[in-house]
Each structure stands twice: as structure tokens, then as C-alpha cells.
Amino acid sequence: MRGALGGPRLLLRRLREVMAEPVNAQARLDRIVIHIAANMVAEVCSVYVARSDGKLELYATEGLNREAVHLTTMTTGEGLVGLIAEKAEPLALADAQAHPAFSYRPETGEEIYQSFLGVPILRGGNMLGVLVVQNRARRTYSEEEVEALQTTAMLLAEMIASGELQSLAQPGQGFTLQKAMALCGAPLCEGVGLGHVVLHEPRIVVKQLVAEDPQAELRRLEQAIQAMREQIDQLIARGDRYGVGEHRDVLETVRMFANDRGWLRRLREALESGLTAEAAVERVQNDARAKLQRQTDPYLRERLHDLDDIANRLLRQLTGQGPAHGGALPPNSILVARNMGPAALLEYDRANLRGLVLEDGGPTSHVAIIARALGLPAIGEAPNITDLVETGDAIIVDGGSGEVHLRPPPDVEAAYGEKARLRARRQEQYHRLRDTPTVTRDGVEISLHMNAGLLIDCEHASEVGAKSIGLFRTELQFMVAPSFPRLSEQYALYRKVIEATEGRPVTFRTLDIGSDKVLPYMAKVEEENPALGWRAIRIGLDRPGLLRMQLRAMLRAGAGREMRIMFPMVATTCEFAQAKALAERELEFLRRHNYILPVSLDLGVMVEVPSLLWQLDEICAAADFLSVGSNDLTQYIFAADRDNKRVSSRFDTLSPPSLRALKAIVDAGDRHGKPVSLCGEMGGKPLEAIALAAIGYRHLSMTPSAIGPVRAAVLAVDVGAARDFLMPMIDRPDDCRSIRQELHAFAERSGVPL
Numbered sequence: 001m002r003g004a005l006g007g008p009r010l011l012l013r014r015l016r017e018v019m020a021e022p023v024n025a026q027a028r029l030d031r032i033v034i035h036i037a038a039n040m041v042a043e044v045c046s047v048y049v050a051r052s053d054g055k056l057e058l059y060a061t062e063g064l065n066r067e068a069v070h071l072t073t074m075t076t077g078e079g080l081v082g083l084i085a086e087k088a089e090p091l092a093l094a095d096a097q098a099h100p101a102f103s104y105r106p107e108t109g110e111e112i113y114q115s116f117l118g119v120p121i122l123r124g125g126n127m128l129g130v131l132v133v134q135n136r137a138r139r140t141y142s143e144e145e146v147e148a149l150q151t152t153a154m155l156l157a158e159m160i161a162s163g164e165l166q167s168l169a170q171p172g173q174g175f176t177l178q179k180a181m182a183l184c185g186a187p188l189c190e191g192v193g194l195g196h197v198v199l200h201e202p203r204i205v206v207k208q209l210v211a212e213d214p215q216a217e218l219r220r221l222e223q224a225i226q227a228m229r230e231q232i233d234q235l236i237a238r239g240d241r242y243g244v245g246e247h248r249d250v251l252e253t254v255r256m257f258a259n260d261r262g263w264l265r266r267l268r269e270a271l272e273s274g275l276t277a278e279a280a281v282e283r284v285q286n287d288a289r290a291k292l293q294r295q296t297d298p299y300l301r302e303r304l305h306d307l308d309d310i311a312n313r314l315l316r317q318l319t320g321q322g323p324a325h326g327g328a329l330p331p332n333s334i335l336v337a338r339n340m341g342p343a344a345l346l347e348y349d350r351a352n353l354r355g356l357v358l359e360d361g362g363p364t365s366h367v368a369i370i371a372r373a374l375g376l377p378a379i380g381e382a383p384n385i386t387d388l389v390e391t392g393d394a395i396i397v398d399g400g401s402g403e404v405h406l407r408p409p410p411d412v413e414a415a416y417g418e419k420a421r422l423r424a425r426r427q428e429q430y431h432r433l434r435d436t437p438t439v440t441r442d443g444v445e446i447s448l449h450m451n452a453g454l455l456i457d458c459e460h461a462s463e464v465g466a467k468s469i470g471l472f473r474t475e476l477q478f479m480v481a482p483s484f485p486r487l488s489e490q491y492a493l494y495r496k497v498i499e500a501t502e503g504r505p506v507t508f509r510t511l512d513i514g515s516d517k518v519l520p521y522m523a524k525v526e527e528e529n530p531a532l533g534w535r536a537i538r539i540g541l542d543r544p545g546l547l548r549m550q551l552r553a554m555l556r557a558g559a560g561r562e563m564r565i566m567f568p569m570v571a572t573t574c575e576f577a578q579a580k581a582l583a584e585r586e587l588e589f590l591r592r593h594n595y596i597l598p599v600s601l602d603l604g605v606m607v608e609v610p611s612l613l614w615q616l617d618e619i620c621a622a623a624d625f626l627s628v629g630s631n632d633l634t635q636y637i638f639a640a641d642r643d644n645k646r647v648s649s650r651f652d653t654l655s656p657p658s659l660r661a662l663k664a665i666v667d668a669g670d671r672h673g674k675p676v677s678l679c680g681e682m683g684g685k686p687l688e689a690i691a692l693a694a695i696g697y698r699h700l701s702m703t704p705s706a707i708g709p710v711r712a713a714v715l716a717v718d719v720g721a722a723r724d725f726l727m728p729m730i731d732r733p734d735d736c737r738s739i740r741q742e743l744h745a746f747a748e749r750s751g752v753p754l
């Protein structure tokens, strides 16, 4: 059997010389194929490049008809070359013509070649082209030869990605990496962002591909693996987090891979073909990505993340390049990440940040909550996004629809530019209306309040004309902190919030953790049904030390002011009575220690557990005010997980069952003279806000960006007419379907902007 001439190391050295020569791209490519063919003792060597239209174009050849260069193309899946591109795997055949996928191209004159070896040209798991060698005689290619060709393909991948071959592309036919693409993810935060990609975890750039001293590279690799293993062991032993979201189970998986024999063998094989240690890691990772990306099984795809994680750790060890996230950003940046903790997002310079796209993050992930707090257009669950982009790529994020446009063609860019301008104009109109009293056409005032969770949110209160902070979600401070915030830290935040809202009242909600809101530093309690589990006030009453500390911080922050505190997830009047007793005890403590007390203290209850619907008179008698948490109330009324798309969209808040429940609450408040507001997402949607006004709600608290649209709708509606229209439908005995369509038609007829 013939072997490679001089072996892969000699080939790599030759190719490195070719890369350094001052010649044009075509000449360089032509020389590369000559060297590969000679080194591998093959009559043919050809390079096919994947174009943005999905076709593979012959870019250079030694041995086939040169006239066919830039003329021969094939589609993915067509012929042997197309098959390699489709599968992203090497293919070695001693008798190529006998393969069912063989397709004959007369212009290339290839029928005379029997043996065929082709490998995909991969980068970051993306398929950029195919590299092929062919022999006239029947020949079985060895494992080493396949390896050598794969290593060589890395060099070509760099050439393609660097843009060097750009000048050879036909007009309108760029490369895969430049292909315009549209994908759809889950909307996390409304708004349109146009800009350029900034990768939260920039790819580590491997500059040196070819090894000078292979023995030294082997030593470097072994030292780096050892250092990485020690680092992981230490992190596990410390029981601490390496970064946001990295927990013990992730680290354990990474440790398992770091000791995986197959993975280590593949790394050594890649080294033996003449690569540097870092290039070997990249090679092995490219192959793994290409294979796992084509898997639809979520378990296997998750393993890809673990493998990425370990490869990145190793590359960081080898190159000294660190995770460069946080801090300054170029203008119009759109942040792209696999996932990100809430604290990491807050570390970026907000002035230049225009959007966020995540591969994982769902609508209730913590980072999504922060994105909404920042008013940052954001999309989650964007399939494969981190592999599809390069730093600097043009990108458009439509947080309303969940669409992401990568490298958008000019018409898409123009359409979105227009959309963004229209939105800005509408925002300006809302801004002009911010001090207009929110009174309906028939003279009913509907007060609009704002939900907040971070200090930065509070700046928006005057900007959007919110009457008060109707819900301050205190758990966000706990979620972004590295450890449990101390009393002094809680106090400092609450004080600043009160000061930042310039005299507007603030309704603080005590800690609502549990369910999806986990504190990374608190031991996680495994529960079968966390949404029905140990959360919110239940934790507060079982661990009164925590709740009392928080109440003390709030009451001290409210010195000399009117103070409003409410409790989440209360299921019985007794729970409220217990919470109230703790607040009174803290007030007494402060009084005894001569602190300045709030001038008044109103204690409220969130109505979000359906059991309260049958204790309305009692709870109204006990509480100073009620606030309806419609997000949770809806999920419990319909027994449909609010984060599970499959079921959450089956039920509509604008249907008789939920509107009857909501009406019963506001009616009870009216009977007892106790104010009732609603602070779930529902209140921030114009159509829902009209329905709520029609059934008697006079206070709605919502995300700041919703206040403008809801105000515009309230100003245009006649609430008496809406009530007359809606009530018969809510009361109808025989039909409990959604009344959304009918209400929508009513609003349109009445000229209410939606």
C-alpha cells in the first residue's frame, strides 16, 4: 500500500510556507492542492467551497480538468462531495464508482479515478466546504491519511473564514458564513434591535496551527489537561460556582469528559498529524460539533454543550485567552450567547447594547427578567445561534416576534429600519402623553403603575409617567448577588429605590423565590412540582429569620415615609396574619431601638393562589390592599404551567372563567373599601387592560414599556360601553370560550389603539 509522502507534518510545513507567500488567493489555493496531491501520492486533489446558496463550487483542482474550476457546482446531498457536506463526515472509498451516491461530471473528467477520499472543511461546526483526493488505481486510504486530510482542511477553513477567498466568489455568491439567514426563537422582551454581533464568549482564536516541535506540543497538551483537571477538582471541592450558572452537576460532567479515553485519544491523534496543541483541541471539537449538531436528541445536544465547555477551558489554558465578557461594547452591539447569568448581562455597557440573543434562555430565565427590566429587545431559544454567527456580523433582533435576521439582505434591513423608526415615533407620542391623567372617555381614572425589580428600573418611573411602583420584585437583588444579601445591603437598595422614585410610593413585595426563581447560593430543594412547592411566603414563614431580616431592612428604609409591603403566594388568611405579625414585631423592634419609623405602614396581599377566592371577605378585612398576581393566578386556575408553551397558550385570560375570578376579587375589594390592583403581565396589554377596566379594576401595574400603549388605549375607551359589551359575555351560562376576538372587534370599532 502506498503511504503519504513525507507524512502529514511535512505537508503542513509546506502549506505553511505557501500561506506565507505573497501571491493571490487563486494561486495560493492552486499551490495548496498541488502540495496535498503530491504529499498524499494522489493524482487528484480538489477543493469545493460551500456557497451562500447552499451549492458546493469547485474552487481549485490538481488532476481534474482546470476548466471546470468555478463552473462545476453540486448541491448538498448530491454526489459524493454533496454527501460529505450533508453528513459532515469523512468518506473513504476504494471503489468510488460503485457507491450509490457517485455522480459523474463529464466536464471534470473524473470517471477514470477509482479511489476517493473526501473530508468536510469545518469551522466551529459549520460546514464550509469539502476537500477531496482521488487515485486512479484502487486504493484503501489509511486512518492516518484521513486524519492528515482533515488537518489540512483546517487550514482551508481558516482561509475561507478569513475572507481571503472573497475575491474569487462570483457576484452574489458569498460563502456559507456570509449567508443571510432568518431564524425564530422565543420572544423574551419586545422591541427591535439592529446592530452587530458581539459574542458573550468570544471564540478563542487559534493562530498557530502547525507545530514547530511536536514533542513539545504533546507536553503542552498534557500539562494543560492536567491543569484543567486540577482546576475542576478544586472547584468541585470548594463546592462553589466557577461562574454564573455553573453548578456542581455541570462540573461533574466536565470532569467526566476530561477523563474520557476516547476524547484524549482523538486529541493525541490530531497532534500526531502535526498540529499545535490548541489546533488539535479545535480539530477534535469541530468534528464533535459537526456530528452532535445534526442530532435532534436533546440529551446528545446537551452533551455538545459539555464538550464545548471542556474544549474552551482547555483552549483557555493553552492560549492564555480569558473569557472576555462584560464591560465596554462597540456602538450598536447585539449580544449573542449560549446562555448567560443575570449578573453577566448587567456587567455590559448599556449605552451601546441594542439587543440580546440566547441559544438557551427561556422566557422566565433570570436573564430574561433582567433584559425586560432593561427594556432590551431579547430572544431566547434561538437554535444554534452561537455557531451561526461571527463577531461583527450584521444582525436584527425582533423581540416581539422572536425573529432573528443574520446578515440581513438590504430589503430586510430597510424594512426593520422603518419598523424601528415607527416604534421610536410611537414612543415619542407616549412620552408626550406621560403626564396626561389616564382618564377614559367617560371620565373614569385608571391609574397606571410600574413593576420594577432593579434600581435602574426606577429611573423609568417619571419617564413613562407611572403613578407609583406597584410591584417591586425584591428577589432580583437576591438572584443577581453572589451570596445572600446582608441586611445592610438590602436596606441600602430599598432606600435608594425610595429615593430614586422621587416621592412616588413603592409597594415592596417580600422575597418570592422558589419554583423557577432559584438562588444559586442557597441549597436547592429537590421537588417534584416546584411551582406548587416550597416558595415565596411559605419559605418566609418557615424561615422567619430571613423574612424578618427583609422586613426590618424595608421598614428602616421607609423611615419618615409611607410604606407599603405585600406578601406573595399567600394561600390562607392565617398565613397573611402570621406574616403581618412578623412585620408588626419588626416595627416594634425598631420603635424600641429608637429608629425613625415609617409614617404609615400598609400591608397587602398578593392574590395569586386560587384558595383566596373563597376567603375574599376575610382577606379583605385583614389586609390594607390587594394586588392580583395574574401570572400565577392564571396558571393555578387553569392548572397550566405558565412557562410551558404547550399548555399555557391553551387557556385565555380573556375568557369567562378567569374574568369571573378577577371580577370577584375587585368586587370584594370594593365591598370592603380596600384598593385592588393587578400586577401580572396581563395588565400591560392594551386589550386586557380594557377588559380589566370594564370589570372594575382602577389600578394596573405593569412593565414600564407597556405604560405608553396602555395609556393610549385607556384614553380612547368608553369604559361604560366596554362594560355593557363585556358583561353579558362573561355571564353567559352556556359558553366559556375566549372572548378575545369579540373584544378586539369592539375595540377596533371604538377606535381604541391596540
Ligand code: PEP
Binding pocket: 471, 473, 512, 608, 628, 629, 630, 631, 632, 633, 679, 680, 681
Ligand atoms: C404574578 O404572578 O402575576 C406576579 C406579578 O408575580 P411574578 O410574576 O413575579 O410571579
Ligand code: MG
Binding pocket: 568, 608, 629, 631, 632
Ligand atoms: Mg407571582
